[in-house]
Amino acid sequence: MKYLTIFSLLAFITLFSSSCDNDFNINDDWADITVVYGLLDPAADTNWIRVQRAYLGEAAASASYGEPDSVYYDTTAISVYLEAYSRGADGSLGTPVNTIFLKPDFTSRKLDDGIYSTDDFRLYRTTETIEEDKTYKLVVEKSNAKHPEASSITEIVGIQQSSNSGFRFVLPNPNVIAARTFNGNLKWYQSDQAEIYEVDVYFYYKEVNRQTGAVEHLVQKLDYTTIEGAQIPADPFETIDVDGSPNNIYTLLAxxxxxxxxxxxxxxxxxxxxxxxxxxxxxxxxxxxxxxxGVNNSKPEFPDIENGTGLFSSRTSIMLDEVAMSQQMATTYYLSSTLCEKGFAIVTSGDTCYCERIPGIGPERVCD
Structure with missing residues (x-):
């Protein structure tokens, strides 16, 4: 029994020591991987594409944070351009009808200071028109023939080319100033190629100091709603309706x-x-x-960029400003239970009226 114990111990030591001699390399072979982020907007006067590179080294990742060439290509090492295509009847791209070369821009956008180097940060831009009825291919071409070019294709989300004569507001009514009011409900015609909609509401207001009379003009952004997937009607001629209410706005404000x-x-x-x-x-x-x-935390790979990673797609927007509250909402919003303590007031018949919560009663109108 004693000999068996000694033999087992020696076998364990031999196995352990031999395993320590085998180095395990956790790094993959180096590869040139392009990182791209860009959203083409046909309504924008300038379109921007961010092009960077992934990096890999033997040292800790933090050793490369301050090295610009770890995350940025030299401008002589790549050419960035867009190819515009008119799809054939069978959906094929054919040959490009236009090529737009993007210019590196070092000054228009600045990064906040952080752990990564901001030296040599640049974006690539173009002021040429992005046509709504074209398909665009982004190409990042490398001067080193051993490094594969990165590319991605997107259709354009348009405003004018929609099947229903345009991506546009129905409610609030954009054409009649008196009807340009908002009480939580929205309606609009769809945009071709759009698969998601996000609605932002900006609430403009002023604050008045009751003692000094000082006035401050302010704005609060409200992430109002997102419409996607099955919420989007399959019929492109059908409008998208958001059945909201004043309470939706009050809750977001509060x-x-x-x-x-x-x-x-x-x-x-x-x-x-x-x-x-x-x-x-x-x-x-x-x-x-x-x-x-849920239990399964794995996510499918996002295969948008060939020989790279990131995102290349399209977006656009429509805007309606100087929108008023509906008449009923404008005379009562400050008295809502949700907003009573938020200090809102109205001026009526020369009086300033605001809300006070009375114990045992609730929100009450007070005028002075």
């Missing part, structure tokens, strides 16, 4: 507004409503980057 300053009243000025329409790959990208629920 949770987003900063704390009310002492001796201050707030007065509503106007809304601005912006509807963003995004392409198919943008919708997929947003969906894949949402928090995973």
């Amino acid at each position: 949770s987003n507004l900063p704390e009310l300053k002492p001796n201050t009243l707030r007065f509503f000025k106007s809304f601005t409503v912006i509807i963003w329409a995004g392409g198919e790959d943008l919708a997929k990208y947003i969906d894949l980057n949402r928090p995973t629920e």
Whole structure:
């Protein structure tokens, strides 16, 4: 028994020591991997594409944070351009009808200081028109023939080329100023190629100090709603309807507004409503980057960029500003239970009226 114990111990030591002699390399072979982020907008005067590179080294990743050539290509090492195609009847691309070379821009956009180097940061831009009825291919061509070019293709989310004569507001009514009011309900015609819509509502208001009379003009952005997937009607001629209510707005305001300053009243000025329409790959990208629920945390790979990673898609937007509250909402919003402590007021018949919560009674109108 003693000999067996000694033999087992020697065998364990031999096995352990021999395994320590085998180095395990956790790094893969180096490869040139392009990182691309870009959303083409046919309504924009300038379109921007971010082109960088992934890096890999034997040292810790932090050893390369401060090295510009770890994350940025030299401008002589790549050419970045867009090829425009008119798809054939069978959906094929054929040959490009236009090529747009993007210019590196070092000054228009600045990065905040952080752990990564901001030296040599650049974007690639073009001011040429992005045509809504074309398909665009982004190409990042390398001067080193051993490094494969990166590319990606997107359709264009348009405003004018929609099947129903345009991506446009129906409600609020954009054509009649008196009818340009918002009470939570929205309606718009769809955009071709759009697979996701996001609605941003900007709430403009002013704060008045009751003691000094000082006025401050402010704005609060409200992430109003997202429409995607089965929520989008299959018929492109059908409008998208958002059945909201004043309470939706009140709840968003109550949770987003900063704390009310002492001796201050707030007065509503106007809304601005912006509807963003995004392409198919943008919708997929947003969906894949949402928090995973359930036991299975694995996510499918997002195969948007050939020989690279990132996102290349399209988006556009429509905007309606100087939007008023509906008449009923404008005279009662400050008295809602949700907003009573938020300091909103209205001026009526020369009096300033605001809300106070009376114990045992609830929100009450007070005028002085």
